[in-house]
Amino acid sequence: MALRLAQTAVQRSGRWLLPCPAAPAPAIVCTRGAGSTLPSSITQSSASQGKNRTSDDLPRIKTREMLYRMFVKGYYHRLHELQLYEKQLYGPMYVVDTGSFNSIALNSVELLEELLRKDEKFPSRGDMSLWTEYRDLRGISYGPFTEEGEKWYKLRTVLNKRMLHPKDSVKYGDVINEVVDDLIKRIYHLRRSSPTGDLVTNLSNELYRFSLEGISSILFETRIGCLEEEIPLETQDFIDSIAQMFSYSMHVVMLPKWSRNLLPFHGRYISGWEGIFKFARKMIDMKMEVIQRRVDTDQEVEGEYLTYLLSNTKMTSKDVYGSVAELLLAGVDTTSNTMMWTMYLLSRDPAVQETLYQEVSRCVPGDKIPSAQDVNQMPYLKAVIREALRMYPVVPVNARIMVENDVIIGGHFFPKKTTFTMCHYAVSQDEKTFPEPSKFKPERWMRDGRARPNPFGSIPFGFGVRGCVGRRIAELEMYLALSRIIKLFEIRPDPSIGEVKALNRTVLVADRKVNLHFLERAEERAAFHAYQRMYICLSICAS
Numbered sequence: 001m002a003l004r005l006a007q008t009a010v011q012r013s014g015r016w017l018l019p020c021p022a023a024p025a026p027a028i029v030c031t032r033g034a035g036s037t038l039p040s041s042i043t044q045s046s047a048s049q050g051k052n053r054t055s056d057d058l059p060r061i062k063t064r065e066m067l068y069r070m071f072v073k074g075y076y077h078r079l080h081e082l083q084l085y086e087k088q089l090y091g092p093m094y095v096v097d098t099g100s101f102n103s104i105a106l107n108s109v110e111l112l113e114e115l116l117r118k119d120e121k122f123p124s125r126g127d128m129s130l131w132t133e134y135r136d137l138r139g140i141s142y143g144p145f146t147e148e149g150e151k152w153y154k155l156r157t158v159l160n161k162r163m164l165h166p167k168d169s170v171k172y173g174d175v176i177n178e179v180v181d182d183l184i185k186r187i188y189h190l191r192r193s194s195p196t197g198d199l200v201t202n203l204s205n206e207l208y209r210f211s212l213e214g215i216s217s218i219l220f221e222t223r224i225g226c227l228e229e230e231i232p233l234e235t236q237d238f239i240d241s242i243a244q245m246f247s248y249s250m251h252v253v254m255l256p257k258w259s260r261n262l263l264p265f266h267g268r269y270i271s272g273w274e275g276i277f278k279f280a281r282k283m284i285d286m287k288m289e290v291i292q293r294r295v296d297t298d299q300e301v302e303g304e305y306l307t308y309l310l311s312n313t314k315m316t317s318k319d320v321y322g323s324v325a326e327l328l329l330a331g332v333d334t335t336s337n338t339m340m341w342t343m344y345l346l347s348r349d350p351a352v353q354e355t356l357y358q359e360v361s362r363c364v365p366g367d368k369i370p371s372a373q374d375v376n377q378m379p380y381l382k383a384v385i386r387e388a389l390r391m392y393p394v395v396p397v398n399a400r401i402m403v404e405n406d407v408i409i410g411g412h413f414f415p416k417k418t419t420f421t422m423c424h425y426a427v428s429q430d431e432k433t434f435p436e437p438s439k440f441k442p443e444r445w446m447r448d449g450r451a452r453p454n455p456f457g458s459i460p461f462g463f464g465v466r467g468c469v470g471r472r473i474a475e476l477e478m479y480l481a482l483s484r485i486i487k488l489f490e491i492r493p494d495p496s497i498g499e500v501k502a503l504n505r506t507v508l509v510a511d512r513k514v515n516l517h518f519l520e521r522a523e524e525r526a527a528f529h530a531y532q533r534m535y536i537c538l539s540i541c542a543s
């Protein structure tokens, strides 16, 4: 069982969606740095002629060591921190070896750049059978996450349109702002009902609801009520199904297939997927009916992303179910946890918060609500979120399998089908790229003449053609929500919760419930003016 656990844990490192341990061995020398001019494909014979070293020359972490670190040293839920520890022990490149499965961990900015610049035409992150199994069982098409090769490429060509270009995402500004309106209402409501009159407790949960509502409003082109006080029953079932599918994933990966009929876990995992697709199917079919009615009555078909997928592409409803479900699952925890970390960091840094407030107030004076165009004029807002993603890259590890070609990385030859694990968390904490890495310094990202860090030092949305398809949508959601919140409130920490640490649970989440005080700026301003008036009166009386 322990061996199986270690093996599956390493195998899962090939998929960013799930947590992964990395592994150790003696120091290595990186002979090739950033900007390498090596050709992207190298044949076995040409590599051998070049006298490159191989994985046998690298430090190697064995199952036993890995289990010790995970379960005795307690890194199981802090696998991102294990990246830092292993880098110290083994240097920037090492093999994680569980017998049947090996992966090469890359733990420096130079090696990441070298690998990603050799990304293949159809990059692969590795085995996704955990998700494809259900799709195969029910005859549902694969989505962008699970599809591979040429089919994946064609799918991404369709999905990228209307989503990935910054000018496309601007179209969703009004839809997202309606969801932000509800988030703000909810913050007021929660503050009012708190003992201090300004506290929002369990922020991660609130931001999860916001994020799910935001992405659903784009993908289903309808509101599903996550921010209402009473969440509609169907929506609640959907939320529970997502949670169920994720929480039983671990059991399905760990336990042997023969145990599936004996133990309840696989059944619960499948029923999680049933709930997800039941809801997605209903939403998509409803939209399809609306489109059909308009077509039948010769009316123009109106709508954005879902309408585009259903009416302007060759995708069948089944294809759309598969893709929409994957877009949705990839977009919720990532966005909500990034917002949580950003707000947590801001609450602890009044100077950064004030600079951000000044920028937002300058760009959007008075009572005006920030629009998608407005946030484009806010470089500091973007820098704040970039810096939060550097410190807490919600996807702390990612992977690539070189499917087509042998490859040379760091002067070492690797045959095709080698899995590489990219240690993004440790790389974005490297002080050579980011001096004072533990400090929250959004200025690092400002284009104001200072030297900017190596872009491969922090690539929270991944890289290249297989990079995050929802990046622009996520950014817009975060910019619109954060600018509005900062305009209305000063955020302060809740001293009773202490310092929040990150746990690696698929994405980087907080190790405790995060509460923050939201002090209304209007109230503060009114109090300040009242104080000024009183002071003037008293001065007049005294004279």
Ligand code: HEM
Pocket: 016, 125, 144, 145, 156, 215, 326, 327, 328, 330, 331, 332, 334, 335, 338, 394, 395, 398, 399, 459, 460, 461, 462, 463, 464, 465, 466, 467, 468, 469, 470, 471, 473, 474
């Ligand atoms: C802060 C928010 C987000 C972060 C940090 C993030 C990060 C990532 C990363 C690191 C990858 C892997 C990229 C690679 O392998 O190079 C990825 C892939 C993906 N993301 Fe995001 N993501 C976010 C939000 C979203 C949203 C809102 C959506 C949906 C609208 C989304 C949909 C996807 C999909 C479908 C993939 C798989 C793409 C493929 O394999 O072709 N993500 N994301």
